[in-house]
Structures are given as C-alpha cells and as structure tokens.
Amino acid sequence: xxxxxxxxxxxxxxxxxxxxxxxxxxxxxxxxxxxxxxxxxxxxxxxxxxxxxxxxxxxxxxxxxxxxxxxxxxxxxxxxxxxxxxxxxxxxxxxxxxxxxxxxxxxxxxxxxxxxxxxxxxxxxxxxxxxxxxxxxxxxxxxxxxxxxxxxxxxxxxxxxxxxx
Numbered sequence: 001x002x003x004x005x006x007x008x009x010x011x012x013x014x015x016x017x018x019x020x021x022x023x024x025x026x027x028x029x030x031x032x033x034x035x036x037x038x039x040x041x042x043x044x045x046x047x048x049x050x051x052x053x054x055x056x057x058x059x060x061x062x063x064x065x066x067x068x069x070x071x072x073x074x075x076x077x078x079x080x081x082x083x084x085x086x087x088x089x090x091x092x093x094x095x096x097x098x099x100x101x102x103x104x105x106x107x108x109x110x111x112x113x114x115x116x117x118x119x120x121x122x123x124x125x126x127x128x129x130x131x132x133x134x135x136x137x138x139x140x141x142x143x144x145x146x147x148x149x150x151x152x153x154x155x156x157x158x159x160x161x162x163x164x165x
Contacts, residue, residue, distance in 0.1 A: 032131055039127035043120040048075065049087055050124060053117040056093065056109035063108035065098065092116060 014022060037047040045053075055072045056062050064072065070080040084107055087093040092113030098104030109117075133141060151157075 035131050036124070036127050039123060040120060043116060043123070044090070045116070045120055048073065048083060049092075050117075050120060052080075052083065052087065052107075053092065053109065053113055053120075056107060057114060057117055061108070062114065063096070063106045066095075066105045066107055069107050087113070 033047060040047060040050050051073045052069065055069060056064060066080060066084070067077065069084075070077045073080065075083065084093055084095065088095060090112075091110055094108050094110055096106040096108055098106055136144070
C-alpha cells in the first residue's frame with residue numbers, strides 16, 4: 001500500500017448490510033454499463049463514444065477543446081485521444097488547431113457524427129429507460145439522484161484529488 005494511503009486511523013468497516021448494498025451497486029453499475037454499451041453496438045458506437053458525440057452536440061459550434069472534452073466525458077486525455085482518433089477515421093469528429101493557441105486542439109462534431117447521434121439517441125434513451133428508469137419506482141429513482149448529488153458534493157473526491165486521512 002502506498003505510504004500516502006496508510007493511516008493511523010482504525011478502519012471503519014462496512015457492516016454486513018452496507019457491504020451487501022455496496023456490492024450490489026458495483027454489480028449493477030457494471031451490468032448497466034455493459035447493457036448500454038451493447039445497445040449501441042448496432043450503430044458501431046461504444047457508450048464512451050456516444051458520450052463524446054452528445055457532449056460535442058451540446059457545445060457551442062459543436063466543438064470543444066480536447067482538454068475540456070476529456071473532463072466532460074470523464075476520460076483521461078490519452079484515452080480520449082485514442083477514442084477521438086478512431087472516431088476521426090470514421091469521420092464522426094474532426095480535430096482542428098485552436099486559432100488563438102497553437103498548442104490547443106479542438107474536437108468538432110461532423111455532420112456525419114451528428115446524424116449518427118440523431119439515429120442512435122432514441123435507442124440509447126430507450127435502453128436507459130428500460131434498464132434504470134422503468135426498473136425502479138419514481139421514488140427510488142429520485143433517491144438515486146439525491147444519493148449521487150451527495151456523492152458529487154463530497155470534498156476532495158474528484159478525479160486526481162486524494163484526501164489524505
């Protein structure tokens with residue numbers, strides 16, 4: 001274990017019920033991601049690629065700096081670069097030099113990429129409904145939103161930030 005993660009604090013183990021919920025969460029997230037990814041395969045898209053298309057479609061002029069896009073889709077810059085390269089070969093995205101920053105690169109959604117997004121979106125949304133929204137009660141779905149809003153509000157847990165205990 002890295003020295004930075006060692007602590008003199010005693011561990012606060014999960015009780016049996018908490019452990020069961022935690023493991024159910026892990027299995028559920030994995031299953032949901034796999035299902036949503038499979039549902040996009042007929043469009044030759046992965047869930048990560050779909051998320052890139054959506055982010056670019058919502059951006060001004062359908063373009064974003066690569067660094068901003070990486071943050072928006074929660075990917076490392078190197079992983080995003082590989083993904084965008086594949087998408088560029090498929091003519092879904094194009095990379096452009098930033099006019100005011102020679103080191104900066106824009107990713108821009110092409111009309112082909114936008115058309116594919118428009119075609120895939122109804123299937124994706126139906127998959128999300130089937131696997132998550134319709135699989136829960138409205139109250140549980142609302143609770144899920146509250147849970148993850150609370151998770152996002154925890155200080156020092158964002159990627160790249162490890163709070164020392």
